[in-house]
Amino acid sequence: MTSYTFNSNSLRLTRSRLLKLYVLTAVLVVFGFVCLEVTVRYRESLKQPDVMQSASDLMAALPNMSISGRELGNQMLIQNVALFSQYPDPAEITSAYVGTSRSKILHPSQFGIPHAVVGAGNTYNEITYGLLLQAEIQRLKFPNLKRVYVESSFLLRRPGRLMVETDHLKYLPLLKTLTPLCSKASDVPGCQDVFVQAGSMTNSSTTGWKPEMRRHRSEFRFSSLLPGAQNSIPVKSDPLLGQLEANGETKGQFRALTEKAEMRPEISNDNIKAQRLRDITSDAPWDGLFDMFALWGREHGIQVVLFQPPVRSDLYAYQVKYGLKQHVDDLLRVSDKYQIPFVDLNRPELGYMSDWSLFSDEDHMATCVGSGLLLLALEAGVNRFEQKHDLTPVIERSPLEGDSMLRLSSCKK
Known part of the structure; x- marks a missing residue:
């Protein structure tokens, strides 16, 4: 007991x-x-508020701002403004390219396309409509802009709500200037929610009930504690700008083709580039980015050309698996609705994706021949549209390569 x-x-x-x-x-x-x-x-x-009260104030301030963290060495909107502010004759620019790193590899001047700028970069996944902000910056910096080539990769699909990283809150005034495009066309899926949320946000929104730590989680990583991780430098001092021409082209020249021994191995389902595709279709009908581009072009008298660059055949298989058809069908709808050309090069029968020597990795054509073929295919697609009003021009590799042999000869073997 x-x-x-x-x-x-x-x-x-x-x-x-x-x-x-x-x-x-x-x-x-x-x-x-x-x-x-x-x-x-x-x-x-x-902190001093980073968000300006107007887009014009923001554009004037950006070239003199400082950058830190993820903005160092990555081509964001602030680097594009600083770069284009140095262009000697802005009035001569008539065409531009916007997109992700898949478009940063373009060299229009090398292949005989004058008066063009490349404003692609890494902003597309940092803030909703980041790609459209790239184009708006080019319009503001180059008054005679007449045509913009818009990368429309599957990867660019985003949910119909505002998504913005902390260091991109400063771009909200520029984003808000696009609000009228949404109000004029309420049938654009997702845009209303984007601008409602953008209108209610400020850079120092520290009075709400939502945790602020979530927006600053990247600052709590171990890498942020390493020496130099918190250094801040003027954007004009970013070494990245020294690697770019004033029109946004990368200095120097890519190797002609990728040798077989240097090709990346075939990707598997656990590859990060395959993983990024998995949830895209679940966000449909997305944020209406490409409808907004069409309306933006119509508003400013700028011809918009949608294009989908090819990826390697192994990555293409995963795109098909995770909803590429739904993405392409929506682009065809946009093309027909607004009567703008869509040059889709991401098709097996065209002869690009099966030749892995054109690619530097699974989805970047960072070889001289690859970059040249992409650029010249876009030019051929626009010519077909202007001559025959072909909204979806089919540009096969073999005929294009034959017609452009002399221009491609600048790629040293």
Whole structure:
């Protein structure tokens, strides 16, 4: 009986101690969360507001701003503004290219296409309509812009809501100038929610109930503690700008083709580029990016040309698996609705994706011949549209290569 009483009391005592330990742990976790949240909000409240009150103020300020963190060495909107501000004769520019890193590899001047700028970069996944902001910056910097080639890769599909990283909040005034395009065409899927959310945001929105830590989570990574990780430099001092011409082209020349021994191996389902495709169709009908481009072009008298660059055949198989057809069908709808050309080079029968020597990796044509073929195919597609009003010109590789042999000869073997 004594033993039972002792054991019962011991068990009760153990449970009590465990309960107190759990409660104490929970209290410490909540306390730590609150302290970190308060610290983040206090730090943000001390910062000078990065968001300008108007787009014109923002455009004037960007070339003199400082950058840090992920903005260092990545071609964001701020680098494009700083770069184009140095262009010697803005009035001569008549055409431009916007897109992701798949479009940064274009060299129009090398292949005999004058008066063109390349404003592609890494902003498309940092802020909703980032690609359209690339184009709007080019329109503001180059008053005689007449044509914009818009990369329309499957990867560019985004949900119909505002998505913005902390260091891209400063671009909200520029984003808000696009609001009238949405109000004039309420049938653009997703755009209303984007601008409602954009209108309610400020750079130092530290009074809401949503955790601020979530927006600053990248700053709590181990890499942010390393020496130099928090360094801030003027955007004009970014070494990236030294690698680019004033029109946005990469300096120097790519190798002609990729040798077989240097080709990336065939990707598998766990490859990061395959993983990025998995949830795209679940976000449909997306944010209406390409409808917005068509309306933007109509508003400013600029011809918009949609194009889908080819990817390697192994990555293409995953695009098909994860909903490429739905993406292409929507682009065909946009092309027909607004009567703008769509040059789709991401098709097996055209002869690009099966030749892996054209690609530097699974989806970048960063070889001289690959970049040249992409550029010349877009030129041929526009010519077909202007001559025959062909909204979806089919540009096969073999005839194009034959017609452009002399221009491609600049690629040194």
